[in-house]
Amino acid sequence: MTSAQTSHPPAGAGRESGPGPDPEELQRSQENAVMQMLDVPAVADELAARFAARGHRIYLVGGSVRDALLRGTGASDRDSGDLDFTTDARPEQILEAVRGWADAVWDTGIAFGTVGLRRRDQVIEVTTFRADTYDGRSRNPEVRFGDDIEGDLIRRDFTVNAMAVELGERRFVDPHGGFAALAQGLLDTPDLPERSFADDPLRMLRAARFVSQLGFTPADRVIAAMTGMAGELSRITAERVQAEFSKLILGAHPRRGIELLCDTGLAQHVVPEVPAMQLETDEHMQHKDVYTHSLVVMEQAIERETDGPDLTLRLAALLHDIGKPATRRKEPDGRVSFHHHEVVGAKMTRKRLRALKYPKVLIDDVSQLVYLHLRFHGYGKGEWSDSAVRRYVTDAGPLLERLHRLVRSDCTTRNRRRASALQRNYDGLEDRISELRKQEELDAIRPDLDGNQIMELLGIPPGRAVGRAYQHLLALRMEQGPLSPEQAEAALRAWAAGNL
Known part of the structure; x- marks a missing residue:
């Protein structure tokens, strides 16, 4: 092979039956x-x-x-x-x-x-x-x-x-x-893939990254080598693995990259919680398994991105149901339940992202989205009180827009009537949030009295009592909305009479 080969010669080139191009x-x-x-x-x-x-x-x-x-x-x-x-x-x-x-x-x-x-x-x-x-x-x-x-x-x-x-x-x-x-669109190695991957096992993860970023298809021998050598990835530091995995998640086709990781066994050494979901059946009985459902949710979340690839949202979408295998229960009526899987999943998410050496801010944000992703399903037909809506917004904090996208993406049912009903319910929740924002600047809810005012009114020094009073007034604000200065002072004195 020459040092400047660009493509294979045309069919018939070099045959003795007739002259061909030089x-x-x-x-x-x-x-x-x-x-x-x-x-x-x-x-x-x-x-x-x-x-x-x-x-x-x-x-x-x-x-x-x-x-x-x-x-x-x-x-x-x-x-x-x-x-x-x-x-x-x-x-x-x-x-x-x-x-x-x-x-x-x-x-x-x-x-x-x-x-x-x-x-x-x-x-x-x-x-x-x-x-x-x-x-x-x-x-x-x-x-x-x-x-x-x-x-x-x-x-x-x-x-x-x-x-x-x-x-x-x-x-x-x-x-x-x-x-x-x-x-x-073929991904192959210049040398034998076994030799190339033995030199640097991270190249196997890089193969999945190129599948995600560029839509390439790995050669059969590359897939075989990745499958046989997946355990070699343990030689690579968590920081280098995390960098490649993040690029994969942020690619144009992350589902393809994740599927390649799972098919070859590499995922067991990066995010083992993801292939573990292949064993579980979604409680809606509409998906092959929780694994497939999670990949669809990630794809739907990507469709809702507005400012370019969002690593936090994509990770949350991929990992939002990783708590299901540990919480799977068969109910007396034959249905499968996953009670509190969001709580378990948030802990698992935090542990996995820490192991991959992600920054603390990203770990906190992804874990919180996993923890909150199921809360909307308690909204039902709009019977939440204003205080429940306030808590939803307060707990989400700056993640609220991402939470909106994640919750909407989590609807993957093939039942069109049910899907439409869920989206309408969420439309209603967003409308209520918007109205409450207009009324009381919901994004920055604070008690009606600050710490200095509490100490002045009650004549107490800084300490735990001030914090307890502050939390009481915050709870009142969440339940009742804004209070007038007179109402807030009366509520504080009433609390102090029974607690100080």
Whole structure:
């Protein structure tokens, strides 16, 4: 296979029965066609000129090339943003080449051959050809620099990321058929997948991420290797797993990525609570299992996003029912119940997201959404009191809009009349919330007297008694709505008479 293969020759090429196109000419025409799709930024040419002047070759490589080709074919408007280059220059030679040209340089990755830099508004990474070996027990490689682009590309994770453009000669380098794979939407590895995944097991999770982000289909041998090597993911730190999982969840097709994780067994090492839902039957008896229902809820939540992908909402939608397996009960009438699964699920969600090292704010928000997602079903036909509506809003706090989207998405019944009734009921709840907001600024409910006023009226110093009085007045506000100053003072004195 040549170092510039872009696609397979046409059927019949090379047969003895008749003259065919010259292979080298065909290859050049394919390269030219590919190069026309690539919009190489001016900053890349500037960098190439500096390396060429010092006798070095430099290539645009990896996701930069992949995404440029996707844009060129109209398959995606995805832009990877940063530019990645690889070169035969050693790290110290890279530093010399960019000195005086780069606006900023950082060498935190120089031990691995990588120099980062910024030129105007463009962030760039330049890495020396690599030919690492791994010990098979950790992610730490024995760093060895390579001498040619072909040896570097075979180390890449997938063929669609193993394409390069030699900038000096404008030569397209594709020794592993990455362009053909890109056209087919096929995800395969340049080397044997078992060898590639043994080098870095995170690549298996990255495969699911690319399925989600780009809609690719993994090759059969990739799926087989992922299934057989799923346990190797335990070698990877939680932080790196979390980063890939978040990108998967935020992709255009997260359901496909989650299904691949579950089908291959990788989910057992990332979010084992998700495949565990495959064993359960939803209480509405309208879905194959809770797992399928949860994936549908996630898809419906995505449809309700208004400001781009929302990691908090998507995680809450995926995990909202993970408490069902632990709470499953068969009732005397034969129906299946999952009482308090939202309480159990919120605790499980918190534990899983902590294990994945998510930030505390995100953990709190997702867990609270899981905890609150079922509360609306007590609303019935609108019989909630104003105080119940206030509590719903207060408990949701800044998550209220997300809670609206999650609750509406949780309606997946195929019974159109029931689905319409549920949506109408929620319409009614939102209308009541809107009216109460107009009346009393519901988003910032506070007692009618603050702490200083409580201490002044009761003649008491700061302490627990002030907090108890404050909570009493807050409960009154929730139950009765705003009180006049006279009513609030009378209520405070009445409480104090029996509690101080």
